[in-house]
Amino acid sequence: MKVGVLGTGMVGQALAGKLAALGHDVAVGTRDPQETLARTEPDFLGNPPFATWLDAHAGVRLGTPAEVAAEAELIVNATNGSGSVAMLESAGEQNFAGKVLVDVTNPLDASHGMPPTLFVCNTDSLGEQIQRRFPEARVVKTLNTMNCQVMVDPAKVPDEHDVFVCGEDADAKHQVIELLEGFGWSAERVIDLGGISSARGTEMYLALWVRLFGALGTGHFNISIVRAPANASL
Amino acid sequence: MKVGVLGTGMVGQALAGKLAALGHDVAVGTRDPQETLARTEPDFLGNPPFATWLDAHAGVRLGTPAEVAAEAELIVNATNGSGSVAMLESAGEQNFAGKVLVDVTNPLDASHGMPPTLFVCNTDSLGEQIQRRFPEARVVKTLNTMNCQVMVDPAKVPDEHDVFVCGEDADAKHQVIELLEGFGWSAERVIDLGGISSARGTEMYLALWVRLFGALGTGHFNISIVRAPANASL
Numbered sequence: 001m002k003v004g005v006l007g008t009g010m011v012g013q014a015l016a017g018k019l020a021a022l023g024h025d026v027a028v029g030t031r032d033p034q035e036t037l038a039r040t041e042p043d044f045l046g047n048p049p050f051a052t053w054l055d056a057h058a059g060v061r062l063g064t065p066a067e068v069a070a071e072a073e074l075i076v077n078a079t080n081g082s083g084s085v086a087m088l089e090s091a092g093e094q095n096f097a098g099k100v101l102v103d104v105t106n107p108l109d110a111s112h113g114m115p116p117t118l119f120v121c122n123t124d125s126l127g128e129q130i131q132r133r134f135p136e137a138r139v140v141k142t143l144n145t146m147n148c149q150v151m152v153d154p155a156k157v158p159d160e161h162d163v164f165v166c167g168e169d170a171d172a173k174h175q176v177i178e179l180l181e182g183f184g185w186s187a188e189r190v191i192d193l194g195g196i197s198s199a200r201g202t203e204m205y206l207a208l209w210v211r212l213f214g215a216l217g218t219g220h221f222n223i224s225i226v227r228a229p230a231n232a233s234l
Numbered sequence: 235m236k237v238g239v240l241g242t243g244m245v246g247q248a249l250a251g252k253l254a255a256l257g258h259d260v261a262v263g264t265r266d267p268q269e270t271l272a273r274t275e276p277d278f279l280g281n282p283p284f285a286t287w288l289d290a291h292a293g294v295r296l297g298t299p300a301e302v303a304a305e306a307e308l309i310v311n312a313t314n315g316s317g318s319v320a321m322l323e324s325a326g327e328q329n330f331a332g333k334v335l336v337d338v339t340n341p342l343d344a345s346h347g348m349p350p351t352l353f354v355c356n357t358d359s360l361g362e363q364i365q366r367r368f369p370e371a372r373v374v375k376t377l378n379t380m381n382c383q384v385m386v387d388p389a390k391v392p393d394e395h396d397v398f399v400c401g402e403d404a405d406a407k408h409q410v411i412e413l414l415e416g417f418g419w420s421a422e423r424v425i426d427l428g429g430i431s432s433a434r435g436t437e438m439y440l441a442l443w444v445r446l447f448g449a450l451g452t453g454h455f456n457i458s459i460v461r462a463p464a465n466a467s468l
Contacts, residue, residue: 112357122351122441161460193445201442207356208435211427212459220462225446226395228454 004029004072006065006087008036008050009043011104011148012078017053018152019076020060022182027061028054029068031090036062065091074100074175075137081105081126082119085133096137100172102179103127103199104143104151106206115210118203127166127199138172140165141199142180145209147219154184154222161222162189166198191225238263238306240299240321242270242284243277245338245382246312251287252386253310254294256416261295262288263302265324270296299325308334308409309371315339315360316353319367330371334406336413337361337433338377338385340440349444352437361400361433372406374399375433376414379443381453388418388456395456396423400432425459 005016006029020026030036030050039049054062069075069091079087084105088096107126109119120126127141142165143151150156154163163185165173177190193201213219239250240263254260264270264284273283288296303309303325313321318339322330341360343353354360361375376399377385384390388397397419399407411424427435447453 117356121438122355123346157460157462159460191446191449193449198445201445204355204438204441207438211432211435212425215425215427216459216461218462222460224458224460225450226391226393226456226458227450228391228452 001025002027002071002073003076004068004074005076005078006068006091007076007078007080008062009078009080010045010047011151012076013050013053014148014152015076015078015104016060017057018183020057026059027063027068027071029063029065029091031065031087033062033064066095069095072099074102074179076102076104077130078104081107082109084126085129088130088134093134093136096134098136099138100169100175101130101134101137101139102143102176103130103139103141106144106203108206115207115214118206121200121204123200125197125199125203127196127203131168131196138167138169139196140167140169140172140176141196141202142166142176145202145205146222150220150222152183154189156220157222159224160186160189161224162191163222164191164193164198164202166193166196166202168195235259236261236305236307237310238302238308239310239312240264240302240325241310241312241314242296243312243314244279244281245385246310247284247287248382248386249310249312249338250294251291252417254291260293261297261302261305263297263299263325265299265321267296267298300329303329306333308336308413310336310338311364312338315341316343318360319363322364322368327368327370330368332370333372334403334409335364335368335371335373336377336410337364337373337375340378340437342440349441349448352440355434355438357434359431359433359437361430361437365402365430372401372403373430374401374403374406374410375430375436376400376410379436379439380456384454384456386417388423390454391456393458394420394423395458396425397456398425398427398432398436400427400430400436402429 003024008030037051107118107120108116110116131139237258242264271285341352341354342350344350365373
């Protein structure tokens with residue numbers, strides 16, 4: 001499948017690399033491809049520049065958001081949350097029409113210090129903002145409740161653990177669950193939370209995630225929803 | 235230990251009943267004890283009136299918030315989140331000085347429909363509001379991430395799962411962890427998230443909890459934090 005991944009950071013690299021390894025035809029979108037390729041410094045976490053990553057992933061192409069979105073059959077939003085809507089707008093609204101848009105972003109706002117707050121929550125979510133702005137896209141919020149290495153390799157965390165999908169379009173969620181199975185997720189560990197407004201739940205969980213990250217000293221963790229047997233009472 | 239439980243709802247009943255069963259001297263505080271005892275109708279969930287519960291728990295006493303807080307060595311806030319600060323104020327600020335105040339509440343706001351939103355989140359929390367209003371209380375936020383039956387009987391959910399503590403006072407958290415062990419929690423499954431501001435994380439998780447409740451069709455669930463081995467990288 002032709003997949004477009006918007007965003008060249010750690011999350012975009014992890015998802016694009018995994019999708020390419022699974023045999024998909026992957027293009028990565030960035031606002032200014034020449035500027036992205038010209039960077040030679042590691043990022044603030046010490047990760048090598050994008051050009052180094054691209055050299056190591058020969059099948060992956062780089063383009064503008066509009067080029068990448070236009071040719072993609074399925075689009076992954078792996079941009080920074082704070083810039084997501086503008087980045088998607090720059091890709092051209094018509095390029096999302098009828099397509100599955102996998103949104104893995106979080107509305108993190110580090111401008112008030114650490115741990116970050118959210119720039120939208122409680123009565124709205126970034127997932128909903130994106131769905132409202134691109135009404136013809138079939139937005140599925142998923143994978144935003146864990147770090148990007150766990151997203152594409154759930155075995156990084158031992159034992160069983162869970163991933164959520166939220167969205168209005170049942171067929172789009174079904175396609176995304178198949179993608180997740182390709183990443184190594186078992187379909188039984190994918191929890192469908194309902195419509196896109198349930199993205200409020202998975203995004204607000206980030207306030208707990210960042211504190212768990214601090215308390216555990218690792219980003220390699222996830223939650224497992226442990227349930228009583230189905231015949232138990234409320 | 236003399237324990238005061240503020241709140242006569244399902245959460246207060248569950249906690250007071252468990253504490254009494256464990257041998258503590260338990261009193262329950264309610265704004266108007268006579269009015270509470272005079273109720274003869276089941277609540278909106280069909281639970282029997284408080285007087286019926288009290289008859290079945292002979293050792294538990296009922297009093298005003300001030301009476302209960304004054305004599306208690308440790309106080310549990312199991313009131314409705316929206317009325318918590320006012321209820322605690324009615325108990326008298328001096329009655330909390332130096333005492334451990336176990337806060338299990340959530341700032342749920344159902345006035346906009348279901349699932350509920352939160353009346354405080356993101357840059358503040360109900361736990362912090364209570365600690366600020368009662369600076370001499372030693373507030374520990376805990377147990378607010380699950381239903382009250384799981385709070386007092388973690389075996390209601392199979393397998394291992396986790397509970398959080400948040401607060402400024404290490405000794406108070408230690409006392410609360412001992413209480414939790416009495417409830418059946420293993421100390422290894424108690425995660426200390428840090429200061430009281432980390433209550434933002436556990437309260438905001440409720441936005442996910444209410445949606446999981448909808449998706450799973452049961453309140454008998456909890457999260458288990460599944461971690462990579464300690465030597466794994468970020």
